[in-house]
Amino acid sequence: xxxxxxxxxxxxxxxxxxxxxxxxxxxxxxxxxxxxxxxxxxxxxxxxxxxxxxxxxxxxxxxxxxxxxxxxxxxxxxxxxxxxxxxxxxxxxxxxxxxxxxxxxxxxxxxxxxx
Amino acid sequence: xxxxxxxxxxxxxxxxxxxxxxxxxxxxxxxxxxxxxxxxxxxxxxxxxxxxxxxxxxxxxxxxxxxxxxxxxxxxxxxxxxxxxxxxxxxxxxxxxxxxxxxxxxxxxxxxxx
Numbered sequence: 749x750x751x752x753x754x755x756x757x758x759x760x761x762x763x764x765x766x767x768x769x770x771x772x773x774x775x776x777x778x779x780x781x782x783x784x785x786x787x788x789x790x791x792x793x794x795x796x797x798x799x800x801x802x803x804x805x806x807x808x809x810x811x812x813x814x815x816x817x818x819x820x821x822x823x824x825x826x827x828x829x830x831x832x833x834x835x836x837x838x839x840x841x842x843x844x845x846x847x848x849x850x851x852x853x854x855x856x857x858x859x860x861x862x863x
Numbered sequence: 864x865x866x867x868x869x870x871x872x873x874x875x876x877x878x879x880x881x882x883x884x885x886x887x888x889x890x891x892x893x894x895x896x897x898x899x900x901x902x903x904x905x906x907x908x909x910x911x912x913x914x915x916x917x918x919x920x921x922x923x924x925x926x927x928x929x930x931x932x933x934x935x936x937x938x939x940x941x942x943x944x945x946x947x948x949x950x951x952x953x954x955x956x957x958x959x960x961x962x963x964x965x966x967x968x969x970x971x972x973x974x975x976x977x
Contacts, residue, residue: 780963791953791968792907799963838907842963848895848914849957850922851966853907 750775750841752822754854761829761861769824769857771839780842781822782851783813785835792838798822809833829861865890869954869969876976882927882941884972886954889935893959896937897966898929901951913937914959949976 752773761767773779780799784792796807803815813824824837836858840851866889876882888894898910909922911929919929926945930938937954951973955966 782965784968789951789971789973791970792955794965794967797963797965836905845912845920848912848920849964849966850897850909850912852909855906 750779750843750852752781752839752841752852752854754837754839754857756857757855758858758860761859763831763861763863764828767826767829767833767859767861769837769839769859771822771824771854773820773822773839773841775841779815779820779822781813781815782840782842783807783811783822783824784838784840784853785809786838786856787835795824795837829859831861831863834859834861865956865967867954867956867967867969869952869972871972872970873973874975876944876974878946878976879943882939882944882948882974884939884952884954884974886937886939886969887935888956891935891956891958893934894956895959896931897955897957898937898939899953899955901953901971902949907953910939944976946976949974 782797783795786792796805798805798815806812811826836856838856839854843850868887897912899907901907912920913931928940953971954969957964957966
């Protein structure tokens, strides 16, 4: 079965500093990976995805993610964090049932950006 | 553009009462539809998915059921709620046949069972 792991429950960073939220994956076949963000009491918002091609994927709100096949990682990054980036971040991997795609999510990482 | 709606936004129900949560999608046809539960503000668990009217796949055995009476309507139900059914329920959709497409989530329903 496909799975992703987010090793950090929480990441703390000062505004203006770069941020990294970690994700590692375990898949059979090609990995199709996603990042989502969730603000309090809200649904998930899609940030970016890796399907194929460039290992550096650019997404919404200035976020990007680096796919590393040798390390089986897909870390989310942003060069300069904002307080408004504080939220819960989920990594996910696609699984194919034969009729539909399913997403398996990690346990989430809470990002706290402070002034 | 496509939008996804869920209602109610919040719900407080006694143990043993029935449940019906509704999800509708606008601006697309033949979407794949999904129900997730998020417990304790953390991980998401896929409960059901549907690739068409009347077609429901269950991911985990539990006290809940799902139905898709119309193309863009997805309903989550229970005959008798348990305390453990409390959580944040999220509906999502993705384009039909989109093997590599992301899913788009609704705003969620916060269910508290007392």
